[in-house]
Amino acid sequence: MSDSQSITILGSTGSVGQSTLAVIEANPQYRVFALTAHSNTQLLLEQCVHYQPDYAVLSSGEGASELAEQLRQAECRTELLTGADALEEVARAEEVDIVMAAIVGAAGLASSLAAVQAGKKVLLANKEALVMSGELFMAAAQHSKATIIPIDSEHNAIFQCLPESRTGVAQDQLRQVEKIVLTGSGGPFLNTPTQHLASVTPEQACRHPKWSMGRKISVDSATMMNKGLEYIEACFLFSVAPGRVEVLIHPQSIVHSMVHYVDGSVLAQMANPDMRVPIAHGLAWPSRIGSGVNFLDLAAEGPLEFTHPDMDRFPCLALGMAAASAGGGAPIALNAANEVAVQAFLDGRLEFIRIADLIGEVVEKIPCEAPSSLAIIQDCDLRARILAKELIIKQFH
Ligand code: NAD
Ligand code: MG
Numbered sequence: 001m002s003d004s005q006s007i008t009i010l011g012s013t014g015s016v017g018q019s020t021l022a023v024i025e026a027n028p029q030y031r032v033f034a035l036t037a038h039s040n041t042q043l044l045l046e047q048c049v050h051y052q053p054d055y056a057v058l059s060s061g062e063g064a065s066e067l068a069e070q071l072r073q074a075e076c077r078t079e080l081l082t083g084a085d086a087l088e089e090v091a092r093a094e095e096v097d098i099v100m101a102a103i104v105g106a107a108g109l110a111s112s113l114a115a116v117q118a119g120k121k122v123l124l125a126n127k128e129a130l131v132m133s134g135e136l137f138m139a140a141a142q143h144s145k146a147t148i149i150p151i152d153s154e155h156n157a158i159f160q161c162l163p164e165s166r167t168g169v170a171q172d173q174l175r176q177v178e179k180i181v182l183t184g185s186g187g188p189f190l191n192t193p194t195q196h197l198a199s200v201t202p203e204q205a206c207r208h209p210k211w212s213m214g215r216k217i218s219v220d221s222a223t224m225m226n227k228g229l230e231y232i233e234a235c236f237l238f239s240v241a242p243g244r245v246e247v248l249i250h251p252q253s254i255v256h257s258m259v260h261y262v263d264g265s266v267l268a269q270m271a272n273p274d275m276r277v278p279i280a281h282g283l284a285w286p287s288r289i290g291s292g293v294n295f296l297d298l299a300a301e302g303p304l305e306f307t308h309p310d311m312d313r314f315p316c317l318a319l320g321m322a323a324a325s326a327g328g329g330a331p332i333a334l335n336a337a338n339e340v341a342v343q344a345f346l347d348g349r350l351e352f353i354r355i356a357d358l359i360g361e362v363v364e365k366i367p368c369e370a371p372s373s374l375a376i377i378q379d380c381d382l383r384a385r386i387l388a389k390e391l392i393i394k395q396f397h
Helices: 013-024 041-052 064-074 084-092 104-118 128-144 153-161 171-176 194-199 217-221 226-240 275-285 315-326 330-346 353-364 374-397
Strands: 007-011 031-035 054-056 077-081 096-103 121-124 147-151 176-185 247-250 257-260 266-270
Touching: 007 013, 007 104, 007 194, 013 031, 013 275, 031 041, 031 084, 041 054, 054 064, 054 084, 064 077, 064 128, 064 315, 077 084, 084 104, 084 217, 096 104, 104 121, 104 374, 121 128, 121 217, 121 275, 128 226, 128 330, 128 374, 147 226, 147 275, 153 176, 153 226, 153 257, 153 275, 171 176, 171 226, 171 275, 176 266, 194 275, 217 226, 217 330, 217 353, 226 266, 226 315, 226 330, 247 315, 275 315, 315 330, 315 353, 330 353, 330 374, 353 374
Parallel strands: 007 031, 007 096, 031 054, 054 077, 096 121, 121 147, 176 247
Antiparallel strands: 176 257, 257 266
16 A cells, blocks of 8 residues: 555544544545535535545535535635535545545445445444444445444444454454443433433533534434444444443443453553544554544543443433344334434424334334345335334324
C-alpha cells in the first residue's frame, strides 16, 4: 500500500463523520476521495471547500443545484453527485482504499455492503447495516477479502482484545475465548425513577452523560436498544454464539469492552470516551496514529463500577438479546421497528416507555424467511416498518 491512502466517508456530516475528519486533519497521509451527506448542504459545502474531495454526494438531492453553484463560486474542484446510487459508487470506486461507513440506520446498508463487496478496508460504524444483513455481510467480506474494522467503541475494543485482532474469526480460534463482555454506560436514565420514564422528552433522552452522538443512537442509548443492537453486532462480527456474550453496565465508559479467556485472563481496552480513539485505531490498523484525544488519567478517574443490567428497566436490551438468539429475520424486524419508534418518539408521537412495546409487537408479528439476499432483507425491513407505523397510528392516536 502506498503512503497516502484515499478514503470515502459515508455520512461525513454526522457525529462519527465529523470525528473522522478531525482525525484525518491531524494525519495528512489520508486523502479524502468522497464525502456524503443526506441533506446538510451547508456543512457538506464547508467540508468540500476544506478537504477538496474528488466527489461529494448529496443523497436526498434536495438543494443540489444551489450547492453545485456554491461549489463553483468557491472554486472547489469537487464534483457533486446526487441520489442513493451515488453512495454505492463512491463506496466501491477503484481509487478508494478505505471506506468509513457512518450513515445512520438502514439507509446505510446498500453503500456499506457495496464497500465490503468491493473488497475495501471498511471502518464500520453503521451497526444497523450489520444487524440487518449479518451473515450476508460477513460472507461478502470473506469472498471479496474486505477487511472489516469495527468502529463502534465496544466492538473496536473487542477487536483489539481478541487473540488475532480480526473480524470473522474462525470458531476454532475462539475456543480460547470463554466469553465476550460488552460494556454500556446505562445512558441518561440509568438511575431515573421508573415512574418518571413515561414523561421523558427527546431532549432529556439525547443528553447522554458520556458520549456526544447523533440523535438516533442517543435515544437508542437511553432505551439500551443500542446495547441490544451491539449484542447482535458482536455475534455477527466475531462469529460467536449469543450465549457467549454478556452485557455489563459501566457508567464511567472507560473500559470499552472485555474478552475473557479460558485460563481466567481478561483483556480489556480502555480509553477516554471519544470516538476519535476507535476511528484512529481503525484508520491506522495494524499500525497506530495519534487521535487527538487526551491520554487517560486513571488516577484522576475515581472508581470504575460494573453491575448487571436491570432488564425490567431496559426491556429493549432484552428484545435485542432475544432477537440475537432467535436469528433469521428477527434482527431485521427489530431494527426496522426501532428506527420507526425512535423517529416517532423524537417527533413527539410516541412515549419513551412505549418504544419497547411497539418493537416487541412488530418482532412477534413479522415472520421473515432466512435473510439470504438483499431483496429478502429489504422486504422484511419494509414490512416491519409498515406494521410499526400502523401500530403507532392505531394505538397511540
Ligand atoms: P448522525 O445522525 O450524527 O449522522 C448520520 C449521517 O448519516 C449524516 O452524515 C447524515 O447525512 C447521513 N444520513 C442520514 N440519513 C441518511 C439517508 N437516508 N441517506 C444517506 N445518508 C443519510 O449519526 P452518528 O451518531 O454519526 O451515527 C452514525 C452511525 O454510527 C450510526 O449507525 C451509529 O449507530 C453509529 N455509531 C455512532 C457513534 C457515535 O458516537 N455517534 C458511536 C458508535 C456507533
Ligand atoms: Mg457503541
